[in-house]
Amino acid sequence: MKTKKILLAAAVALLAASCNKTETETKSLEVSPTSLEFEATGGTVQNVTVQAQNVTWEYSVSAAAQAWMTVSQEGNVLTVSVADNNKGEQRTGQIRIQVTDGSKLPARGVTVTQQANANPPEMSISVNPSSLTFEGEGAAPQEVTVTSSSETLTWTAAPDETSGEWITVAAAGDKLTVSVADNPDTQRRSGSVVITPSDDAADSKAIRIIQEGRILPPSLTVSPSDPIEIPYNGIDGKLYVLLTVTAENTEWSAKATDAEGNALDWATATASTGEGYINLSFTRNTQKQPRSGILVVTPTAEGLNELRIPITQTAAPDHLTTLDGDLDLTTLGLDHGYSTLMPYAPDDTLQPTIQWELNLFSEGLSFNRNTGAIEGSGHRLHFMPVTERIEMNDDDMYILPDGEYEIVTPKPHPEDPDAIYYKDAWTIDKGTEGTTTWNKYVDFWYLEYRDNEVVGAAPVVSGTVTVTKMEGFENSYVFEFDLLDDIGNRLTGTYSGSIGLNVNGRQLPD
The missing domain is CATH 2.60.40.10 (Immunoglobulins)
Structure with a gap:
């Protein structure tokens, strides 16, 4: 009997130990109730009980409901309240309860519903x-x-x-x-x-x-701002300078003046205020003295001083021209010509080239064959093209060859007195000044006459003359001129017509 009692006691103890171990290891999470419903208004409070066994937990409110739902915790009880629903529509939110100790238990949720307001107040x-x-x-x-x-x-x-x-x-x-x-x-x-x-x-x-944007204070700058130095014949062949103007909150104007404020007669400043630049244009300086002025840029805003940029133009080099700008030969009215071919019989020497002397005249001016003088008033272009040896053709005529003739510096005479001197074909010697009154204008010149006297002159020192024979006319040609005088003035234009022909004093028919 004693043995049976001992065995029974051991069995009861083992059963008790088994029951305590099971109870300790069981984990669970439940909530009650799982849904709450509130009236639209009234401020009632409802509770949710969380039943958690052997786990820790926490709660959260859905983002959309946080503006109108309030939840607080005391022990295992969550107290839920809602603000009045001022909308005419029902709204719903969620409370989420989940474990925090890593237990693999699903989260629990409580759905909170608030009824729509039957008479929603104006909310604005x-x-x-x-x-x-x-x-x-x-x-x-x-x-x-x-x-x-x-x-x-x-x-x-x-x-x-x-x-x-x-x-x-x-x-x-x-x-x-x-x-x-x-x-x-x-x-x-x-x-x-x-x-x-x-x-x-x-x-x-x-x-x-x-x-509004930041308002910059009035300002005015010109670039370049250094003194403007201009060669007598322009900058890279251009007779103007562009300057950039940067203006903030001010209007402005520009002018070119002398030291006393008078407008210059050789330079003009044109202001393009909308595009922000100044075009300073000027003429070639044909004088042998430099000249100067001031570019004055004047702002309208108070507190800004005018800008004064010195202008200087160099003196022209020693020159013979009287022109003070480019010349369009076509406007001179050149309408007839006179030419001489030298020598009459080019095959009687060993010279490989021959030279023509041409004069083109405007109306009112002519060549007196008896005296060799130029008479009247008008314009004259004198030049002497060199061609290869040519013979008289079957019509008893010499023809000036078509082509481009270049204006060149005359070749020096050879030092050997027995050497044959000749000029290069397809050239025209540039204009030079002779040593005597009757031979003052040598080779290529533009000349203006008034009552038999020269009143204007320009030596041609570079460029080209292009010659084209006119079909159907024995002594008629087209001459195209692209020339420069000794200070860079351009002489351009075209002559079309007869040049006559005189060979060693013998006049051939036109």
């Missing part, structure tokens, strides 16, 4: 003004009044996501003060302040914020 906010405009720099804060339709409806304000760096807000009562930082740019910028009501039954409002 208004702002006045709805937009604000600030100066670019040093702008004073401005105030906005925010009006709620209900005393229980509150609001918060903040700049939008892109404007937080330069817009700040401060709220007090129904007033919202908006401030802006200085605008670092000259362009205006814009943003907004968003007013968010405490009840989502009311719509948010946005206040438009505009800030």
Whole structure:
């Protein structure tokens, strides 16, 4: 009997130990109830009991419901309250309960439903003004009044996501003060302040914020600003200089004057204010003295001084021309010519080239064959093209070959007195000044006459003459001129017509 009692006691102890171990290892998580329903208004409170065995837990409220649902915990009881529903539609939220100790138990949820408001009150906010405009720099804060339709409806304000760096807000009562930082740019910028009501039954409002660009102080610069130095015949063949003008908040004008403020007669400043540049144009200096002036740029804004840039133009080198600019030969009215071919019989020597002497005249001017003088008033072009040896043709005529003739410096005579001297074909010697009155204008010259006297002259020192024989006319040609005188004036144009022909004093028929 004693042995049986001992065995029975051991069995009871083993059973008890087994039961305690099972109870300790069991884990569970339950909530009750799993759903709550609230009236639209009234402020009632309801509880949720969390039954947790051998686990720890926590709760969270769904994001959409956090604005109107409040949950607090005391022990294993969650107390749930809701704000009045001011909308005419039902709303639903979730409370989530989940373990926090790593137990593999599913989360539990409580669905909270609040009924729609059968007579929803008006919930709205208004702002006045709805937009604000600030100066670019040093702008004073401005105030906005925010009006709620209900005393229980509150609001918060903040700049939008892109404007937080330069817009700040401060709220007090129904007033919202908006401030802006200085605008670092000259362009205006814009943003907004968003007013968010405490009840989502009311719509948010946005206040438009505009800030003007930074206003730069008046300024005026000209580039280049160094003194302007002009060669007598222009810069790279151009008779103008472009200067860039940068103006901020000022109008401006430009002029070229002498030291006393009088307009120059050789330079003009044209202001293109809309495009920001000055065209300083000038003429060639045909005088043997330099000349000077001042480019004056005048702003209209107060506090800015005018800019004065010295202008100088170098003196012309020693020259013979009397022209003070380019000459269009076509406008001179050249309408007839006279030419001489030397020698009459080019095959009686060993010279490989021969030379023509041509004179082109305008009406009123002619060559006196008896005296060799130029008589009358008008214009004359004198030049002497060199060609290869040519023979008289079957019509008893010599033909000036077609082609381009280049104006060149005359070849020096050979030192050997027995050497044959000849000029190169397809050339025309440049104009030079002779040593005697009757032979003053040697080789290529443009000359103007008045009553038998030369009143204007220009030696041609470079360029080309292109010759084309006119079909059907024995002594008629087309001459195209592209010439420069000794200070760079261009003489261009065309002559079409007869040049006559005189060979060693024998006049051949036109």
